[in-house]
Amino acid sequence: MQPVAEPDPWSAWRQFTNARIALGRTGHALPTAPWLAFNLAHAQARDAVHHPLDVPAIRQGLAGQGHQVVEVHSAAEDRAVYLRRPDLGRTLSEPSRQHLAALVTQPAPELLFVIADGLSATAADRQAVPLLAHMMPRLQGWAIGPVLIATQARVALGDDIGAMLGARFVVMLIGERPGLSSPDSLGIYVTHSPRVGRRDAERNCISNVRPEGLRLDAAASKLHYLLTQARRLGLTGVGLKDESERPALGGPKADDSPG
Structure with missing residues (x-):
């Protein structure tokens, strides 16, 4: 008996991507299985947008790493x-x-981390605290302030926070807009001399931080590189390029000491 669903000749390529390719067809429609999978992915993306940030769990995880924690709201x-x-x-x-x-202190902190819900609290719930565990051993010699947990937050909320506390750098760990195959993708935004009115061109971004995308150890290495170079150059944004994967070609290394 012939199968009801007609397979796509490109089906072998599906093992290389999460993109919805080579799904086959039944007449002029999708087969039932990929149609149901699409609806599940759509529901997961919607849930990620509306799911509240699990502040108690994040606070507990941060406390376990020895961080002082401050909660703020937009x-x-x-x-x-x-x-x-x-x-x-x-x-x-x-x-x-x-x-x-x-909470304003002198001297002001050199670096602040802000964990924010953004458009996917699911991403912040899953990735932010483990990322900090990968990151902190790389930051010897940095004066780091309390970790802030921000709810109903956009990226630029870090500018307001950093300006108030006088930080030299703010790193926002924020849930990105969920896609149909990535409801838990974390974005990292690095801003030098944060102040209200900073433009996106004045930040650096590391995106798609999740197990199926950029893994936590790799994201921590990139973030350390950007912070080290931003500290040396006194800037972030379009003037700072991520060349963290260029050491073998003679580029600067991620662990170069700041000038």
Whole structure:
């Protein structure tokens, strides 16, 4: 008996990608299995957007690594407002602003890490704390402030936080917009001299941090390289290129000492 679903001649290529290729067909439609898989992926992406950040679990994980933890919230009061008003996700709520004002210290921290929900709290829940565990041994000699957990946050919220605490660098670990094969992808944004009004061209980004994408150890190596070079050059953004994979060709090494 002939199979109901007609296989695609490219089906052997599917082992090399998560992209939806060579799914076959049944008449003029998709076979049932890939159609159901598509709907599952779509549901997972929607869930990632609306799922709340597991703040207690993240706080517990950070405390286990010995970090001081501070919680802040953007001016977007809830998820519905956050999705409709991106601008409110870029600025601190007034209670969070007052809370941070009471924490200002001298000397100011050189480096701050902010764990934020962004558009996929699932990504922050799964990747952020393990990434910091990979990262901290690489940061000997850095004056690191408390780790902040930010809810209803956009990338630029780190500028507001960093400016208030006087940090030289802010690293945002934030959930990226989920795709149909990547609901748990973490983005890392590095900003030198954070202040309100910084543009995206003034940051460096490492994206797709997850087990099926850029693995945690590789992401930590790239982040260390960018921070080391940003510290040496006094900038981030388009003027700082990621050449962390060029040592064999004579480029700068990720563990070069800052000048």
